[in-house]
Amino acid sequence: MGMTITEKILAAAAGKSKVEPGDLIDAKVDCIMCHDVTTPAAISMLKEKGIDKVFDKEKIVVTPDHFQPAKDIKSAELHKRLDTWAREKGIRYYYPLGKAGVCHALLPEQGHIRPGEVIVGGDSHTCTYGALAAFSTGIGSTDLAAAIATGTLWFRVPESIKFVLNGKLGKGVYSKDVILAVIAKIGTDGALYKAMEFVGPALKEMSMEARMTITNMAIEAGGKNGIIGFDEITKKYLDEHLKDKKEYKVYESDKDAKYEQTIEIDCSKLEPIVALPHLPSGGQPISKCAGIKMDQAYIGSCTNGRIEDLRIAAEILRGKKVAIRTIIVPATPVIWKQAKDEGLFDVFYEADCVISAPTCGACLGGFMGILAAGEKCVSTTNRNFVGRMGSPKSEVYLASPATAAASAIEGKLVDPRKYL
Amino acid sequence: MAKAHVYKRDHINTDEIIPARYLNTDNMAELAAHCMEDLDTNFVKKCKPGDCIVAGDDFGCGSSREHAVWALQGAKVGAVIAKNFARIFYRNCINCGFYPIELANATEVINDGDEIEVDYKKGVINNKTQNKEIKFKPLPDFAIEIINDGGLLEHIQKRTAD
Numbered sequence: 001m002g003m004t005i006t007e008k009i010l011a012a013a014a015g016k017s018k019v020e021p022g023d024l025i026d027a028k029v030d031c032i033m034c035h036d037v038t039t040p041a042a043i044s045m046l047k048e049k050g051i052d053k054v055f056d057k058e059k060i061v062v063t064p065d066h067f068q069p070a071k072d073i074k075s076a077e078l079h080k081r082l083d084t085w086a087r088e089k090g091i092r093y094y095y096p097l098g099k100a101g102v103c104h105a106l107l108p109e110q111g112h113i114r115p116g117e118v119i120v121g122g123d124s125h126t127c128t129y130g131a132l133a134a135f136s137t138g139i140g141s142t143d144l145a146a147a148i149a150t151g152t153l154w155f156r157v158p159e160s161i162k163f164v165l166n167g168k169l170g171k172g173v174y175s176k177d178v179i180l181a182v183i184a185k186i187g188t189d190g191a192l193y194k195a196m197e198f199v200g201p202a203l204k205e206m207s208m209e210a211r212m213t214i215t216n217m218a219i220e221a222g223g224k225n226g227i228i229g230f231d232e233i234t235k236k237y238l239d240e241h242l243k244d245k246k247e248y249k250v251y252e253s254d255k256d257a258k259y260e261q262t263i264e265i266d267c268s269k270l271e272p273i274v275a276l277p278h279l280p281s282g283g284q285p286i287s288k289c290a291g292i293k294m295d296q297a298y299i300g301s302c303t304n305g306r307i308e309d310l311r312i313a314a315e316i317l318r319g320k321k322v323a324i325r326t327i328i329v330p331a332t333p334v335i336w337k338q339a340k341d342e343g344l345f346d347v348f349y350e351a352d353c354v355i356s357a358p359t360c361g362a363c364l365g366g367f368m369g370i371l372a373a374g375e376k377c378v379s380t381t382n383r384n385f386v387g388r389m390g391s392p393k394s395e396v397y398l399a400s401p402a403t404a405a406a407s408a409i410e411g412k413l414v415d416p417r418k419y420l
Numbered sequence: 421m422a423k424a425h426v427y428k429r430d431h432i433n434t435d436e437i438i439p440a441r442y443l444n445t446d447n448m449a450e451l452a453a454h455c456m457e458d459l460d461t462n463f464v465k466k467c468k469p470g471d472c473i474v475a476g477d478d479f480g481c482g483s484s485r486e487h488a489v490w491a492l493q494g495a496k497v498g499a500v501i502a503k504n505f506a507r508i509f510y511r512n513c514i515n516c517g518f519y520p521i522e523l524a525n526a527t528e529v530i531n532d533g534d535e536i537e538v539d540y541k542k543g544v545i546n547n548k549t550q551n552k553e554i555k556f557k558p559l560p561d562f563a564i565e566i567i568n569d570g571g572l573l574e575h576i577q578k579r580t581a582d
Contacts, residue, residue: 038485123483139508219508
């Protein structure tokens with residue numbers, strides 16, 4: 001019996017020739033992502049326990065992002081603890097304000113993610129990096145502390161579910177619509193504890209950025225990791241982004257690898273999807289939910305705050321005016337500059353949008369666009385739980401950048417295809 | 421005597437257990453004051469030390485914030501009994517020395533306000549109100565070891581010392 005790509009990466013990290021779903025393994029970690037919400041606690045735990053060390057200062061990447069720039073005194077204290085520790089330990093890849101960005105956009109962009117590696121991060125959307133053929137998963141602060149100090153972590157090898165993305169996406173339909181359709185189909189616990197492996201011809205038409213939107217939301221189906229195999233698109237992205245260490249190992253799923261389930265999606269039949277409150281699985285085709293009035297549009301986050309997303313939004317907003325509050329959040333300083341240089345900021349400015357500094361911001365109800373009771377927001381983010389972006393009485397509608405931008409123009413949910 | 425607070429809901433997520441607006445601190449007492457706030461504003465008031473939360477599928481889904489477990493621990497919740505748990509939350513519970521109990525028919529065999537006693541080792545919940553013993557599958561040995569040691573870091577320390 002063959003192995004899946006997830007099993008192969010985990011086996012190699014555990015120094016084994018073979019692993020099977022259900023095996024408990026101790027795996028070496030190649031990269032650890034640290035941000036301002038979950039890492040300060042991990043640092044304190046290590047200090048309290050007297051194991052105040054880092055296993056490898058070259059393999060830890062630190063960026064404040066959730067409440068960056070500090071939104072209040074308490075978050076400033078979190079940043080101070082993170083900053084003091086990163087400098088004290090001589091963390092090589094520390095991105096303070098000015099270089100800091102939304103972690104899951106920043107790490108691939110800055111060349112910290114390589115195929116075949118095991119990456120953990122103190123954030124549930126760490127599964128994003130699986131788009132680069134790596135095993136990557138989110139952990140809490142205690143696991144983070146253990147990983148920082150020892151460079152290893154225990155894992156239960158997950159069963160894999162294969163998602164075959166067939167067909168070709170139509171105009172105005174994007175990878176965000178695909179993943180919202182997948183989650184609507186299987187539910188928020190449809191892949192609980194499982195590896196979600198994405199394959200199929202539709203991926204060949206997607207950029208690395210678009211693919212990251214898909215793996216980013218694996219956690220919204222309960223997945224342990226999302227993963228996409230290596231191909232020419234992966235290689236090109238890595239050639240452009242890897243800096244210090246350019247070698248990596250490519251693993252592929254065997255033809256006779258075992259999958260718990262195979263789910264096929266015909267992408268050519270998809271229309272733009274909006275996930276209605278209050279679960280990411282609430283996806284409905286736009287034809288069934290168009291017309292719902294919105295109070296705000298939010299375009300950003302680790303799901304859809306990359307340059308391609310901003311270009312899509314700008315294309316729709318060019319020469320138009322928004323009817324509701326519209327907040328654009330480039331995910332990293334590089335994306336911010338790129339958007340400015342390409343003239344996208346002019347488009348957003350002319351359309352009456354506001355442009356933020358890179359931050360997780362309002363996606364998780366931090367700041368920069370919090371909702372009042374009764375308000376509705378169409379958002380390119382990843383969660384629409386009760387109170388996610390503000391008042392427990394507000395509502396979040398998850399959509400692609402195109403749907404969010406088009407809806408901003410009309411102040412209600414609309415099909416973006418008429419603007420393309 | 422521990423009371424059961426039953427929420428007949430699936431997918432109770434970490435944003436409901438501890439909203440992100442309170443994540444600017446990792447202080448357990450401060451977090452505890454807002455435990456379950458967006459699901460039940462009265463929870464902190466009515467929860468007595470050792471009380472258990474009983475819920476449906478996929479408890480703790482969403483964010484990796486361990487703050488959710490700290491908020492429950494700070495509010496002195498004894499255990500969460502759910503049909504099943506989201507992965508990161510489940511792991512965080514064990515790592516913090518807190519019991520996640522998986523019980524397939526949790527919200528059917530325990531009613532809100534029932535007085536219960538949990539024997540973690542044997543895997544038995546004694547529902548005193550209904551005078552019933554309910555069996556659950558105890559956690560795997562290594563997880564019990566971690567919980568008994570007080571959490572993952574304590575466990576690693578102990579193992580290294582041994």
